[in-house]
Amino acid sequence: MPEKLLCASSDLSDTTVKICEVDGVEIGIIRHNGDVVAYKNVCPHQGGPVCEGLRMPRVCVEFDDQQRALQQNFDESEMHFVCPWHGWEFKMETGEAVGDPKIRLKRYKVTERDGEVYVEI
Amino acid sequence: MSLTGNTMNFSTDNDPAIKEFNTTKLLKNARKQAEDRNYKDFFICDVDSHHYETEALPEILQYMDDPVMRHLGLSAGNVGRAGLIPQAIGSQDMAGRVTRYAGRNKEVVPEKPHRDITLTRRWMDAMGVDMACLFPTPMLLLATHPQVEVEVAMARAYNRWLCERILEEDKRIVSMVYLPMNEPHEAEKMIDEFAEKKGVVGFLSTGYLKRPVHDSVNMRIYAKLEEHGMPLGFHAAYHWADTSLAQLNKFISVHALGFSFCNIIHMTNWVLNGMPERFPKLNTMWIESGLAWVPFLMQRLDNEYMMRTSDAPLLKKKPSDYMREMFYSSQPIELVDNKEALEVTFKMMNAESQLLYSSDYPHWDMDLPSTIHDIPFLDETAKRNILGGNAQKLFNLDPVMSEWKLEARKQG
Ligand code: FES
Numbered sequence: 206m207p208e209k210l211l212c213a214s215s216d217l218s219d220t221t222v223k224i225c226e227v228d229g230v231e232i233g234i235i236r237h238n239g240d241v242v243a244y245k246n247v248c249p250h251q252g253g254p255v256c257e258g259l260r261m262p263r264v265c266v267e268f269d270d271q272q273r274a275l276q277q278n279f280d281e282s283e284m285h286f287v288c289p290w291h292g293w294e295f296k297m298e299t300g301e302a303v304g305d306p307k308i309r310l311k312r313y314k315v316t317e318r319d320g321e322v323y324v325e326i
Numbered sequence: 327m328s329l330t331g332n333t334m335n336f337s338t339d340n341d342p343a344i345k346e347f348n349t350t351k352l353l354k355n356a357r358k359q360a361e362d363r364n365y366k367d368f369f370i371c372d373v374d375s376h377h378y379e380t381e382a383l384p385e386i387l388q389y390m391d392d393p394v395m396r397h398l399g400l401s402a403g404n405v406g407r408a409g410l411i412p413q414a415i416g417s418q419d420m421a422g423r424v425t426r427y428a429g430r431n432k433e434v435v436p437e438k439p440h441r442d443i444t445l446t447r448r449w450m451d452a453m454g455v456d457m458a459c460l461f462p463t464p465m466l467l468l469a470t471h472p473q474v475e476v477e478v479a480m481a482r483a484y485n486r487w488l489c490e491r492i493l494e495e496d497k498r499i500v501s502m503v504y505l506p507m508n509e510p511h512e513a514e515k516m517i518d519e520f521a522e523k524k525g526v527v528g529f530l531s532t533g534y535l536k537r538p539v540h541d542s543v544n545m546r547i548y549a550k551l552e553e554h555g556m557p558l559g560f561h562a563a564y565h566w567a568d569t570s571l572a573q574l575n576k577f578i579s580v581h582a583l584g585f586s587f588c589n590i591i592h593m594t595n596w597v598l599n600g601m602p603e604r605f606p607k608l609n610t611m612w613i614e615s616g617l618a619w620v621p622f623l624m625q626r627l628d629n630e631y632m633m634r635t636s637d638a639p640l641l642k643k644k645p646s647d648y649m650r651e652m653f654y655s656s657q658p659i660e661l662v663d664n665k666e667a668l669e670v671t672f673k674m675m676n677a678e679s680q681l682l683y684s685s686d687y688p689h690w691d692m693d694l695p696s697t698i699h700d701i702p703f704l705d706e707t708a709k710r711n712i713l714g715g716n717a718q719k720l721f722n723l724d725p726v727m728s729e730w731k732l733e734a735r736k737q738g
Contacts, residue, residue, distance in 0.1 A: 246355075247355060251697065252694070253355060254352070258423065259423055289425040289426070291424065291690060292423045292424050
């Protein structure tokens with residue numbers, strides 16, 4: 206698959222998604238857990254700009270030893286892209302939809318070389 | 327006592343998704359869909375969309391007759407609506423996840439036309455919608471206000487403001503205006519005052535009412551609507567205080583059930599009390615309950631009706647036969663792993679002639695026209711009817727195409 210230059214390594218951060226356009230396709234790219242992840246900026250639901258919303262941790266529920274709910278909490282070890290159109294959430298690490306792992310964001314392979322980031326498209 | 331600082335703020339106003347908010351940008355992928363799918367060749371009418379009327383409350387209150395009530399509204403400040411419009415408990419924006427809620431009031435618009443016209447046109451143009459039927463948002467719960475005189479005064483002021491400031495100014499925006507069903511004689515006056523106004527295509531009953539829809543005091547309302555040839559819409563709403571929903575502990579639960587339940591109650595009363603027989607020329611549209619409730623209710627009512635025809639003596643055919651003659655807005659169309667059920671639903675409700683596309687934009691569960699356009703079992707005619715043709719007939723519309731489509735057509 207041909208490699209295309211996406212952006213400079215210094216453009217990437219782990220707090221803000223960078224949106225780049227390659228051959229008419231928008232790609233959202235961000236540093237995450239020491240890796241660089243890149244996904245097509247189109248939501249599998251109705252096509253929203255999924256990489257341009259908030260990033261939120263998974264919400265979990267804590268129980269006591271009798272399965273009584275104590276409180277909810279955020280689990281920051283699992284961060285999600287939240288699509289801004291309707292709130293579908295996708296695991297940043299894999300692109301899987303939280304509600305149904307069969308549904309995924311389209312992921313691109315990226316490599317960092319000599320201060321530049323390349324994408325296979 | 328020491329409090330832990332709240333470090334977990336995942337949706338601050340500084341997030342770029344909110345800070346630089348612009349409807350056209352948010353919906354750029356919708357515009358691409360509109361171009362890719364050639365919507366320039368489709369007339370698309372959205373029969374259920376919204377604005378946030380409380381943002382224009384000081385303007386609306388200028389149209390209110392009662393000076394004491396007007397003062398009450400203004401005294402609460404520009405955004406204050408306490409006392410006039412009931413406030414709902416709930417999290418439509420999912421704690422900021424649906425960014426247009428937090429971003430909306432930061433959106434920059436030109437001084438003219440009216441802000442609500444600019445914002446409405448922006449999403450319409452992005453989605454490829456040519457005409458939109460615009461409804462209020464917080465006022466959907468106005469019928470639950472304990473003071474019926476407040477409901478009437480707010481409704482009249484809002485309708486006047488809407489007609490003069492919005493509908494007069496933009497021929498692509500129409501509305502079914504608010505009908506205060508809890509005060510029938512005022513509702514009748516409202517029909518006389520607004521039926522002939524530009525852009526008024528019907529009247530709207532909202533959410534939870536104090537009396538059932540078949541109550542005798544309502545009959546003159548329906549007769550008057552029939553006389554004017556105006557359809558009546560039933561716009562669903564959820565109401566957490568409703569005792570049948572009170573055990574639900576989550577917004578998702580009360581929203582998922584409440585929005586269908588509300589119209590299930592009205593529809594059951596409407597059909598079993600023979601309203602379609604009493605007012606055969608009155609068209610009704612059932613708004614924002616999704617579609618799955620329709621086959622559910624048809625089956626439940628038909629099954630019991632055949633055993634208990636004596637309970638519903640006004641009916642000359644099965645409940646489902648009446649329901650099939652009514653109109654339904656499409657959103658929120660259930661689309662997750664349900665292709666077969668959806669096809670059956672479309673058949674059961676005669677969707678080709680009875681279903682009307684709606685977005686519900688800007689609310690969190692909005693639907694794009696592609697939710698209809700991309701349904702694999704619909705043929706071209708059905709798509710055209712649902713996306714615009716059925717609305718054109720029901721509302722007797724003179725279709726107005728959006729400028730960008732006309733321009734795109736010229737370019738071939
Ligand atoms: S388009 Fe992404 S959540 Fe709907």
